[in-house]
Amino acid sequence: MSKEPDRLFAQPLAQVPDFAFNEDVVRVFPDMIKRSVPGYPTIVENLGVLAAQFAQPDSVLYDLGSSLGAVTQALRRHVRTEGCRVIAVDNSAAMVERCREYLNGQDSMFQELLPVEVIEGDILALEFKPASVVALNFTLQFIAPEQRLALLGRIRQSLLPGGALILSEKLRFADAQEHQLLGDLHIAFKRANGYSELEIAQKRSAIENVMKPDSLEEHTERLLAAGFSKVVPWFQCLNFASLIALP
Ligand SMILES: Nc1ncnc2c1ncn2[C@@H]1O[C@H](C[S@+](CC[C@H]([NH3+])C(=O)[O-])CC(=O)[O-])[C@@H](O)[C@H]1O
Ligand SMILES: O=C(O)C(=O)Cc1ccccc1
Secondary structure (H helix, E strand, C coil), X not given: CCCCCCCCCCCCCCCCCCCCXXXXXXXXXXXXXXXXXXXXXXXXXXXXXXXXXXXXXXXXXXXXXXXXXXXXXXXXXXCCCCCCEEEEEECCHHHHHHHHHHHHHHHHHCCCXXXXXXXXXXXXXXXXXXXXXXXXXXXXXXXXXXXXXXXXXXXXXXEEEEEEEEEEXXXXXXXXXXXXXXXXXXXXXHHHCCCCHHXXXXXXXHHCCCCCXXXXXXXXXXXXXXXXXXXXXXXXXXXXXXXXXXC
């Protein structure tokens, strides 16, 4: 994957445009996400380990909002269950193109990887096949809030017994002091990873209209309303968390 450093917000912009997953972002994405999301490498690596516990024979493993395919690759490496395949979906043409290149390259480096199909499309319009694992790794927060419950309902309906949804998100907190503290610590994390105050401020204004985090309580209530029976947080680092939701 590209090693180009993220300097997208380093120069002062007269007007900061809304954040979009375009070619500029794609070029720096691995660096951007690692330096911006505390715990990201740990979450991705362990998603494969978790998925192996939930994968059911002859079923689909979905990576929704797959970006460059990091989660897809973790699933392919760890799951050995008979007849499983991965379907990765993203609506950014630039992401999908680079994702296909990356995954093809991995095929020549590793043996026994699960087969994968990468679809360019909107996850809101997807017809789900019977699935044992669905990963939404930092994708739901980019879906319009009023669409989230219906999407989770469709995912729930597609899940086989013994399967799971794994949902990772940036969190907001109902308690103002907790929200402020973990937000400040996230900024300190970005600073420690080499982002300037200007980069942090401009990125913040780029994402504020397009990325709307929910609280842990909102996630849990909505997942239960969508028909999931149990919600178990398995990872939190500052204001970023990952949950397992069982059908
Ligand atoms: N409606 C939609 N349909 C399909 N894709 C969408 C939609 N909306 C947004 N996306 C896609 O969801 C991805 C979100 S990034 C996921 C990281 C990845 N999971 C990772 O673990 O590396 C999260 C982030 O950058 O913080 C982008 O690639 C969008 O194009
Ligand atoms: O950068 C941030 O502040 C974030 O909240 C995470 C993020 C990571 C990558 C793209 C958009 C948002």
